[in-house]
Ligand code: SF4
């Protein structure tokens with residue numbers, strides 16, 4: 001049994017309950033025990049880093065310190081790509097001595113370092129591993145064509161995320177292949193969907209989502225799979241807006257990687273939250 | 287003629303840790319930027335304005351409030367300039383000098399977001415949506431239908447969950463103290 005600290009983040013308690021439940025259930029089925037960080041706080045997201053650099057660093061470092069010093073764990077699972085990026089950025093900022101001293105003062109204790117931050121893809125790819133995952137598959141997807149969407153923050157910037165292939169990552173493709181699905185090659189897997197503008201610049205966001213999904217469909221995908229609650233909500237809910245501009249728009253289902261893994265390894269459907277999507281996913285997940 | 291702030295690039299270098307003078311205007315940042323086509327300025331022009339010390343043109347434009355923080359520019363810049371951090375710094379300056387554009391909806395969202403996390407220790411998404419509607423009339427009808435559908439499907443949890451508010455308060459107070467000592 002592997003033990004990881006777990007940082008759900010605000011979205012998993014807000015608009016992404018199906019990511020939380022499918023992630024927890026698939027992790028448990030794969031013998032990964034998740035220990036939620038007690039009293040975790042917001043990672044700060046764009047609001048903090050566009051207002052105050054010290055606050056933006058202190059918020060994630062406070063959580064990393066709890067993981068190491070209080071929970072005595074060496075790795076934390078952070079399924080939201082935006083939170084993941086703030087955690088990595090916080091750890092990166094600690095390389096600067098002046099910043100480190102300030103952050104430690106704000107947090108109120110020494111930063112121990114030494115915590116590996118795992119995003120949703122990493123948990124399956126690195127913590128569980130492809131070989132193990134393959135042996136656990138009991139209900140493979142038979143030839144379902146999917147476009148793996150990474151968006152911005154899982155891989156960028158590579159100095160911070162430590163992604164080995166930031167422009168054309170392939171770990172998610174390897175995972176869905178292990179589940180029996182067929183990943184398509186496509187051009188928009190790391191393009192930004194504009195989720196941070198989702199509440200305020202609808203025309204911009206609808207256009208960004210339209211471009212991404214149009215390419216996924218043109219490359220043969222029957223569904224898009226993602227690893228971030230902000231991307232999923234944006235790609236899923238904005239299709240109604242695309243439809244108001246283009247009545248002929250054919251909707252495409254937007255899945256979470258954890259839902260695909262969960263279905264393939266036999267997690268009960270009640271934990272996958274398939275009915276919470278705006279664009280129906282039940283068809284492709286049947 | 288815009289006022290010239292000769293210390294602008296130096297401030298960016300000190301605060302955002304990146305040197306705007308290294309930019310040679312290849313415009314790779316702009317070609318990969320998802321929102322370059324939606325504003326009157328694009329990222330390479332913002333970097334040029336920083337070099338020139340033309341803060342007014344940066345703050346009067348709407349680009350910094352359209353930038354999604356996607357880090358494509360930073361990842362691709364051949365000169366290793368952290369362009370996304372420059373955008374952050376411009377937003378920080380806008381806030382500090384009370385020159386946030388009135389008609390920049392993103393600024394309102396970010397502000398409410400910050401208040402929410404300070405209050406609850408976490409971001410309370412539903413409160414954020416409601417307050418945005420109250421404080422920014424143009425948002426009133428946006429997404430109402432979608433919001434109702436999301437509630438109906440159990441896609442949104444209407445209640446806040448709270449973080450360690452004592453530690454949040456402590457951290458915020460300490461940040462203010464540090465700022466006070468240095469101002
Ligand atoms: S990519 Fe870098 S060097 Fe090229 S224009 Fe942008 S900031 Fe300047």
Ligand code: SF4
Nearest residue numbers: 319353354356357359
């Ligand atoms: S971080 Fe901002 S400026 Fe840079 S590419 Fe993304 S949206 Fe454009």
